Amino acid sequence: MALDTFLLYLATWTLVALSPGPAVMFSMSQAARHGMRGAVAGTAGILLGHVFVFGAVAFGLAALLASYSGAVTTIRIVGALYLMYLGAKMLFAKPRGSAAVTETPAPLAHGGLILQGLAVQLTNPKLLLFVLALLPQFISPDYPLPLQLAIMLTVTVVIDGIALLAYAHLAAHGARALKGSRALAWVERAFGGALIFFGLKLLLTRR
Numbered sequence: 001m002a003l004d005t006f007l008l009y010l011a012t013w014t015l016v017a018l019s020p021g022p023a024v025m026f027s028m029s030q031a032a033r034h035g036m037r038g039a040v041a042g043t044a045g046i047l048l049g050h051v052f053v054f055g056a057v058a059f060g061l062a063a064l065l066a067s068y069s070g071a072v073t074t075i076r077i078v079g080a081l082y083l084m085y086l087g088a089k090m091l092f093a094k095p096r097g098s099a100a101v102t103e104t105p106a107p108l109a110h111g112g113l114i115l116q117g118l119a120v121q122l123t124n125p126k127l128l129l130f131v132l133a134l135l136p137q138f139i140s141p142d143y144p145l146p147l148q149l150a151i152m153l154t155v156t157v158v159i160d161g162i163a164l165l166a167y168a169h170l171a172a173h174g175a176r177a178l179k180g181s182r183a184l185a186w187v188e189r190a191f192g193g194a195l196i197f198f199g200l201k202l203l204l205t206r207r
Contacts, residue, residue: 001148002140006155009138013156016130017163022083022198024167026120029090029191030113031168032175039168041110045117046164047157052122053131054153058146072125079123080203086116087195090188126205 023046031039121127139148175187 001138001143001151005138005140006151009152010155010159012134013159014163017159020167022120022124022195022202023117023160024164025191025194025198026086026117027164027168028171029086029188029195030117031171032188032191033090033093034113035175036165036168036172037110038113039165039172041113042117043161043164043168045114045119046121047117047161048114049118049121049127050153050156050160052118053128054135054149054156056128057132057135058149072129075123075125075128076202076205079120079125080199082119082123083199083202084196085199086120087192087197087199090192090195092192093188124202126202 027039027043027046030042034041135149135152138152139145171191
């Protein structure tokens with residue numbers, strides 16, 4: 001991959017990563033609810049989702065899936081319902097108060113958050129279609145395809161990881177500042193409402 005192409009992809013994905021979306025809201029909600037350890041676990045699941053998406057693109061599965069509108073619609077509906085489910089859980093969960101940012105979740109809980117983050121990514125067809133449309137613009141026939149995909153995947157994971165954890169840090173810091181306050185419960189409900197909003201937005205999106 002040429003240096004100018006690499007820098008252009010780096011700049012492009014940085015803008016994408018900084019744009020608030022379901023992944024950002026999910027990481028922030030887990031930070032507010034479980035602290036940074038929970039946010040790291042959830043973010044790990046989201047980044048793992050990138051590996052699956054790039055793998056699907058590399059093996060042509062994404063193009064095959066995109067050609068079947070029914071499959072994309074099914075993924076979109078499932079993804080929207082899942083986001084709304086996570087939002088509803090947070091919206092109606094019993095507030096944890098200070099425990100939300102001081103307790104360390106059990107390893108099993110961390111595994112569950114990783115799976116939740118993975119599910120958020122894999123049930124978002126907009127991500128799949130966006131990556132499918134974006135990557136070919138940076139692919140050059142002069143360089144090996146696997147190497148180029150590996151470089152872009154690395155850039156995507158690193159930039160997304162930094163952006164998501166930065167957003168999560170802000171949420172965790174805010175939750176710590178509000179611990180013991182009723183306002184923390186409303187912050188958690190706000191994140192739950194935001195997840196529901198993104199779920200509804202995805203549900204109403206037309207290809």
